[in-house]
Amino acid sequence: MLGFISRRLGVMALTMVALSLVVFFFVNLEPNLKKLAISQTEQRASPEMQESWLQRNGYRDGFVIRYGRWLGVIRKQPNVDPATGAAVPRFRYCNEPAEARYSGILQGDLGCSSALRSPVAKRLMEALSATGILMFWVMVVMIPVSLATGVLAGMREGSKLDRVLSFLSIASTATPEYVSAIIFTAIFATGLGWLNGSAASAITQGPSLWNFTLPVMTLAIFDIGYVARMTRASMAEVMTQQYIRTARLKGMSFTSVVMKHALRNALIAPFTVIMLQFPWLLTGVVVVETIFNYKGFGWLLVQAASNNDIDLVLACGIVSVVIVLLTQLISDIGYAFLNPRIRVS
Amino acid sequence: MENIGFLNIVAGIVGRFWPVWLTLALMLGGVYFFRKRLGLFGQLFNTKVGAAGVLLCAFWVSTAFFADVIAPFGPTEQTTVMQNARPGAMVPDIGKVYYLGGDQLARDVFSRAVHGARVVLTIAPAATLIAILVGATLGLPAGYFGGRIDSILSFLANLVLAFPVILLFYLLVTPGIRETPIPKWMAGILFLFPLVFFLVLFTSKFRLQPRKLALYAGATLLIGGWLYSGLVFNADPFGLVRIESNELNIFVAVVFASSPGVFRIVRGLVMDIETRDYIAAAQTRGESPWYIMLWELLPNARGPLIVDACLRIGYTTILLGTLGFFGLGMGPESPDWGTAIKDGSQPAQLRLYIWQGLVPALALMSLVLGLNLLADSLREESLKD
Numbered sequence: 001m002l003g004f005i006s007r008r009l010g011v012m013a014l015t016m017v018a019l020s021l022v023v024f025f026f027v028n029l030e031p032n033l034k035k036l037a038i039s040q041t042e043q044r045a046s047p048e049m050q051e052s053w054l055q056r057n058g059y060r061d062g063f064v065i066r067y068g069r070w071l072g073v074i075r076k077q078p079n080v081d082p083a084t085g086a087a088v089p090r091f092r093y094c095n096e097p098a099e100a101r102y103s104g105i106l107q108g109d110l111g112c113s114s115a116l117r118s119p120v121a122k123r124l125m126e127a128l129s130a131t132g133i134l135m136f137w138v139m140v141v142m143i144p145v146s147l148a149t150g151v152l153a154g155m156r157e158g159s160k161l162d163r164v165l166s167f168l169s170i171a172s173t174a175t176p177e178y179v180s181a182i183i184f185t186a187i188f189a190t191g192l193g194w195l196n197g198s199a200a201s202a203i204t205q206g207p208s209l210w211n212f213t214l215p216v217m218t219l220a221i222f223d224i225g226y227v228a229r230m231t232r233a234s235m236a237e238v239m240t241q242q243y244i245r246t247a248r249l250k251g252m253s254f255t256s257v258v259m260k261h262a263l264r265n266a267l268i269a270p271f272t273v274i275m276l277q278f279p280w281l282l283t284g285v286v287v288v289e290t291i292f293n294y295k296g297f298g299w300l301l302v303q304a305a306s307n308n309d310i311d312l313v314l315a316c317g318i319v320s321v322v323i324v325l326l327t328q329l330i331s332d333i334g335y336a337f338l339n340p341r342i343r344v345s
Numbered sequence: 346m347e348n349i350g351f352l353n354i355v356a357g358i359v360g361r362f363w364p365v366w367l368t369l370a371l372m373l374g375g376v377y378f379f380r381k382r383l384g385l386f387g388q389l390f391n392t393k394v395g396a397a398g399v400l401l402c403a404f405w406v407s408t409a410f411f412a413d414v415i416a417p418f419g420p421t422e423q424t425t426v427m428q429n430a431r432p433g434a435m436v437p438d439i440g441k442v443y444y445l446g447g448d449q450l451a452r453d454v455f456s457r458a459v460h461g462a463r464v465v466l467t468i469a470p471a472a473t474l475i476a477i478l479v480g481a482t483l484g485l486p487a488g489y490f491g492g493r494i495d496s497i498l499s500f501l502a503n504l505v506l507a508f509p510v511i512l513l514f515y516l517l518v519t520p521g522i523r524e525t526p527i528p529k530w531m532a533g534i535l536f537l538f539p540l541v542f543f544l545v546l547f548t549s550k551f552r553l554q555p556r557k558l559a560l561y562a563g564a565t566l567l568i569g570g571w572l573y574s575g576l577v578f579n580a581d582p583f584g585l586v587r588i589e590s591n592e593l594n595i596f597v598a599v600v601f602a603s604s605p606g607v608f609r610i611v612r613g614l615v616m617d618i619e620t621r622d623y624i625a626a627a628q629t630r631g632e633s634p635w636y637i638m639l640w641e642l643l644p645n646a647r648g649p650l651i652v653d654a655c656l657r658i659g660y661t662t663i664l665l666g667t668l669g670f671f672g673l674g675m676g677p678e679s680p681d682w683g684t685a686i687k688d689g690s691q692p693a694q695l696r697l698y699i700w701q702g703l704v705p706a707l708a709l710m711s712l713v714l715g716l717n718l719l720a721d722s723l724r725e726e727s728l729k730d
Contacts (some may be wrong), residue, residue: 011500018504023516031521042421085462167394174714178670178686179706186699198692283511286671291690304673305515313512320509328507 005333012325016318023317024067028311033059035308036114070111070314072104105318111311115303120315123300128319130203131285131296134215137207138281142220142227147270149224150231154266155258157236166232172225177287181218185291188214198293215292217282223277227270234269238262268338275331280326348436348563349442354433358444358455361475364411369403388726395722401715405708408459409466416456417441420680423451429698444698449688454701458708460680465712467590469661472599473654476661479538479600480543480607481650485638488615498610503607510602511667517598518673523590531597532577535604540569549636599664603657610653614646621645648727655720659713666709682709 026032036059054060058069058077068074098260103109110120153165175183188195196211205211238244239262247257286298293299297316306314349357359366380387387447408415419688424436430447432454445455487498505513522528551558575586576593588596618624619642627637669675670690677684682705686698688694689702 015500015504015507019508022508023512026516026522029522029525029527031524032519035521163394166721170717171714174659174717175710176666176713178666178683178690179710182686182690182695182699182702183707185695186703190696190699279507279509282509283667286511287667290671293692301512301515305512305519306671308519308521313515317509317512320512321507324507324509 001100003335005329008329008332012329015325016321019321020071020314021067023314024070025063027308027313028063028066032308032310036310040114066089068104070104072106073104075101076103077305081344105315110315113304113309113312115307115312120311124297124311124315124319127295127297127300129250130294131289131298133207134212134219134285134289134294134296135211135281137212139224140217141216142223143274145220146224146227147231147267149228150270151235151258151263153164153228154232154235155239155262157239162232165228169225169228169232171341173229175222176224176323177222177284178291180221181288184214203295213248215288215294218291219281219288222284223281225276226280227273230273231266231270235262235266238266241265268335271338272331272335275327275334278327279320282320282323286311347487348431349433349435351433351637354444357442358373361415361444361455362408363617364414365404365407368390368407368411369400372403385723385726389719389722392722392725394718395726398715398718398720399723401711402719405462405712405715406466410461411462412459416453416459417444418453418456420453420457420460421678422456425451427451427453429701432710445704446698448685448701449694449698454685454704457680457685458682458704461685461705461708462712464675464679464681465662465665465709468596468599469658469665472596473603473658473661475535475539475596476600476604476657477607477650477654478542479535479604480609480612481643482538482542483604484608484611485615485642486634488612489619489634489638491616495612498608502608505601505605506609510664511671513602514598514664514668514671514673517601518668520591523594528594528597529577530592532593533599535597535600536573536577540565540573543569545635546639549633549639552633552636564618591674591676595668598668598674599661602664603661604658607653610649611646614649615642618642618645652720652724652727655716655723659716659720662709662713662716682706 033054034050037053041049041053058066065074069076108121112118112126113120113123116123149165149169153162153169156162195213198211243264244257247261248254252260282298285296286301288294289296289298290302297319300312301316301320303309304316376383376387376390380390386399389399389528418441421450424447427434427436427443427447428451429449430443430451432444432446434443434446435441436443443453443455445453445458447453448457475493483498483502487495515520517528528577544562547558547565553559571581571583572586573583576588579587581587615638624637624641625643632641665681666683666686669679669681669685671686672684672687675681675684685705686702689698689700689705
């Protein structure tokens with residue numbers, strides 16, 4: 001088991017290095033650098049001034065050197081103003097050190113956001129905790145609903161209940177967040193006026209039913225269908241097993257067979273599926289936070305990417321990749337623990 | 346402004362769709378008479394779910410086909426007084442109606458949704474097809490040979506899969522990237538796979554029949570090269586095949602994002618089928634590995650692959666919607682559903698002019714629902730025997 005985990009961690013590290021290289025390459029493409037230079041110098045600065053800004057701030061150094069600096073294995077050099085000889089920070093709003101030192105993500109320095117005009121780490125923490133609250137409520141809604149739906153549909157395959165629930169699950173998987181957001185807003189906010197169509201107040205005044213129901217519902221609905229389908233398939237398979245038939249023939253009631261024998265074995269597969277839902281939820285989070293104006297991680301990612309905020313995009317990219325890889329690892333380990341037939345080797 | 350009322354709106358819309366009803370009626374008639382000979386396709390109509398899936402898909406395909414006939418207005422046609430008009434508002438002087446209201450730029454929401462079907466139903470199936478060919482070309486050898494090829498390809502596939510889709514699109518589909526040669530390069534590589542796939546397909550089969558081989562390989566090179574030059578270099582000698590650079594960008598990004606998924610499925614299927622006796626028989630006959638992969642393994646993996654293709658077209662539609670929703674790639678004038686949903690989901694539109702977002706949202710949902718239902722009943726039918 002330990003060998004398995006350490007091997008997986010090795011592959012994870014390799015994946016992260018490769019992905020961060022790719023992201024680093026893309027955000028540092030020439031058109032993106034030019035945009036940054038234009039926004040940082042005055043809008044009408046001449047091309048030469050833009051070029052000298054890029055030069056001065058180290059954007060013209062070699063790719064490997066810059067990647068190393070970002071990672072924290074090569075010393076970051078202070079930006080020296082050629083006119084005065086004094087060190088000037090890259091951006092006014094972040095205090096970057098005046099002496100050369102190792103300061104990359106390995107040291108916990110995520111850099112400076114040029115769009116939000118503050119250090120990345122600070123904004124990232126705020127955003128992640130906001131999204132954490134949202135995800136917590138999504139899970140609270142999604143897990144019981146989807147498991148119950150799946151178990152009810154799967155325990156009597158082909159019954160009327162099964163057909164209705166399966167149809168509803170398929171319909172919910174056909175409803176991406178931007179569609180359900182609009183439909184729910186039309187019904188509950190515009191039509192009935194029961195709920196608030198914006199979650200902005202959830203950050204300042206704390207989440208409430210009034211401002212948080214719509215985003216949570218929207219995010220949960222797309223995944224409920226998928227997890228419910230998986231649970232149904234797993235439940236239906238378990239119900240055909242010999243030991244279920246034996247228990248029934250012994251005279252146990254249907255309810256207690258389902259509760260005592262089938263459920264335990266049927267819920268192994270959905271566990272991994274729920275863990276693997278996190279990467280999918282990420283796209284949903286971005287959509288939902290944009291529509292409902294909730295300033296969490298998804299909102300931050302959109303701000304970063306649409307403003308080509310290099311440090312912020314990199315930080316968001318790394319965070320999301322870590323989330324994806326960690327959930328994959330947890331789901332694999334959890335599967336091995338839950339299912340005694342699987343031996344990791 | 347005159348309004349024609351709810352019943353007239355419904356009647357008007359149903360009337361506009363007449364070519365679609367005609368097509369559906371012809372199809373249903375055909376299915377009814379030739380049910381016995383249609384095999385799997387005929388069996389789909391045995392269940393309500395299957396019939397609903399086929400009908401929804403057929404509805405949107407024929408809507409896309411007859412878009413010009415169905416839509417009363419062009420996708421970018423503006424009538425200034427109709428800005429944010431309510432559903433059923435009549436355009437003064439012409440006597441034509443904005444059945445589902447007007448949008449912020451005074452365009453007909455109904456016409457745009459109909460034209461949007463054409464955009465979506467061109468890109469989504471085409472991108473899925475290319476993704477399947479790319480995934481199959483790489484997944485077959487990975488599953489069949491295993492070993493180092495498998496490790497490397499699987500690592501690369503997992504790399505793309507670990508990438509958050511939304512970030513991938515933000516990096517790949519920005520306007521800035523069109524100034525660099527990256528989309529061209531990616532298109533050049535990704536579109537090479539279908540060409541390679543068909544060449545290997547024919548070479549492995551007709552290795553000993555040079556005349557047939559020359560015929561098929563020549564045709565592949567001719568047609569493939571023609572499409573390739575048009576799509577990648579925008580240099581089609583006949584000027585028939587061309588694609589806007591922003592559309593190429595979207596296309597490439599979608600293919601890139603969904604081919605690793607196909608790769609994984611094909612690889613898994615190959616590893617499963619590989620152990621069957623007929624594969625061992627082919628190996629004993631001394632067939633070449635590529636012949637076994639393409640002519641023995643792949644045809645026997647078609648069931649799950651077709652189901653996956655249906656789901657994948659639906660998923661690609663959702664992806665395209667996401668792209669449009671974030672204003673990536675598609676021009677702001679584009680009638681595709683994602684862009685329309687983005688425009689309609691501004692806070693003000695959501696509160697006051699809900700139909701602007703609701704119509705494209707329902708359109709997208711019904712198409713994806715149709716594809717999912719179709720995939721589900723295909724899976725059920727193929728599991729039966």
